[in-house]
Amino acid sequence: MPWEYKTILLCVLSIYITSLVAGLDETQEDDQCTELNNTTWAEYRQLGVKLQVLYLLLTRNNMDCAHKFNQESLTRPASYFNVSRPTKVIIHGYRALGSKPSWVKELAQALLRAQDVNVVVVDWVYGASFAYNLVVENYKEVAVQISVLINQLQEHGCKLESFHFIGVSLGAHVAGFVGTLFEGKIGRITGLDPAGPMFKGADIFDRLDPSDAQFVDAIHTDSDYFGISIPVGHVDFFLNGGKDQTGCGRSRFASILVYFPVYGYVICDHMRALHVYMSALNSSCPLMGIPCSTYEDFLKGQCVDCGVFKGTCPVIGLSENSGITMSQIPKEQKLFLLTSSTPPFCAHHILLELEVSTLDKSAEVEVTLITENLGTEQRLRLQTDMTVYRTVLAHPVALCEIDSIWMTNTGARFYRQGEIHVKSVCVSEFPSLRHEAPLCVNNINIKRGVLWSHDFVQVCSFY
Known part of the structure; x- marks a missing residue:
């Protein structure tokens, strides 16, 4: 084979190998993390x-x-x-x-x-x-x-x-x-x-x-x-x-x-x-x-x-x-x-409904839902022109796992209602996934500074 042809062949082979190696390098680069x-x-x-x-x-x-x-x-x-x-x-x-x-x-x-x-x-x-x-x-x-x-x-x-x-x-x-x-x-x-x-x-x-x-x-x-x-x-x-x-x-x-x-x-x-x-x-x-x-x-x-x-x-x-x-x-x-502050961020929406008798003075009630060592507090300011109050709070567990409810009549002695008659207090969860009935307590008298509590006896049934 004349040397001219050998030179051309070597050049073509060199170009082919160079492109092949470049392609492999590119593929390897793309496959790298x-x-x-x-x-x-x-x-x-x-x-x-x-x-x-x-x-x-x-x-x-x-x-x-x-x-x-x-x-x-x-x-x-x-x-x-x-x-x-x-x-x-x-x-x-x-x-x-x-x-x-x-x-x-x-x-x-x-x-x-x-x-x-x-x-x-x-x-x-x-x-x-x-x-x-x-x-x-x-x-x-x-x-x-x-x-x-x-x-x-x-x-x-x-x-x-x-x-x-x-x-x-x-x-x-x-x-x-x-x-x-x-x-x-x-x-x-x-x-x-x-x-x-x-x-x-x-x-x-x-x-x-x-x-x-x-x-x-x-x-x-x-x-x-x-x-x-x-x-x-x-x-x-x-x-x-x-x-x-x-x-x-x-x-x-x-x-x-x-x-x-x-x-x-x-x-x-x-x-x-x-x-x-x-x-x-x-x-x-x-x-x-x-x-x-x-x-x-x-x-x-x-x-x-x-x-x-x-x-x-x-x-x-x-x-x-x-x-x-x-x-x-x-x-x-x-x-x-509503969410919690840490993963998985889930919270249960609890609807708190409170009905009281007409008040002579304004008042403040602190309601706490208790589950083992966990408590969710909510303060309600009661007015003389309202008797029914509704509020939503986030609780870490489901309604059926709430053990008890506490209520305290808080506020200063002279310009707050001394005793509050609570016709009913109810808590329910929404959206209702298990069709649970609300937890209610009726006819309660709460004196200022005295803690009132009620224990719920219930069993969770998940289906």
Whole structure:
């Protein structure tokens, strides 16, 4: 063989081997465990906002090892992505300090334990950090880039209705705009305390709303600061009224953004939506919402059923349409529920009803429900022009596990009612899952400063 041909052959062989090795290196790189990115203030000052959108994939086959993901990943034999399975898309929100969100892997694993799905994590930390106003200006471009990936996945057989977007804070509005681009054909969008600043007065084209997917649900936990205060979905769960969460202390810095350790303290309310959602995926106790026009009416016991949903109370989690079985789901339904301060965050809604004889003076009654070493207190201020009082409180156990009820007539000696005649005091649980009758005690006289108590003898029967 002439040397010219040998040289050409060697060149071709060299190019082939180089491309083969490069392909193997790329495949190996994609198969390596990877994490979301971080960025720094110095990098931001030098380069400004970078709209670099990357993707990670987790499945039940690689729950502990996220892989880089793109369209080319689907063509590889070893790809873990399965087009026949539903796909959850996680979108984080604003990153004030440029750090990667630490909760992503925990949420992805909770989703995978609950369902056999593909979990795609959107990494847009570079474009989501530091200057919030600039981040908001560019969030739609992030949604456009995500929509390109969704189109590519459609070409490989994925159906739009099989996608469930889970957006945290600003990520909820990113998900909403993706839904807008697909004309509401996305299967579901869940907003975890959707961002409020620069969105509270926005047009529905610019924020998450019920038209963005076939079903949109949202959890609100910080609607007075970092979260949005208006309904944005078919159902909107307002936990503890949607503002101050149990276990989250109040801070004098709460109305501003702080860049130091107190930052985590400030966003406790805001991040509670995420933690409650993850707990709902892991826990067996239902977190049900009760439809009501206002939180105040809910606390007054004026809303105790789910008639608007034909008796089925919506639940937080992955149940189809939040457990609603109606063919036509109402939009922007405000749902309220009380939670505890720690996982699994479940609390039982107890309706306390007190009827007293007409009073000559105002009074104050402290009512305590006792279960073993646990007690739930509620103070009622009694007026001379009212005889019936209703209030809702959160109790850690079910009605049938309440051992006793205590009542005390508190208040100063000279301007409070000395003795209160209680016609009846009743406690009941709602929504009624086991159709239990209320626990009632009748005809009680309570003198000032004297503890009155009554023991309940009952047995729980779960069915």
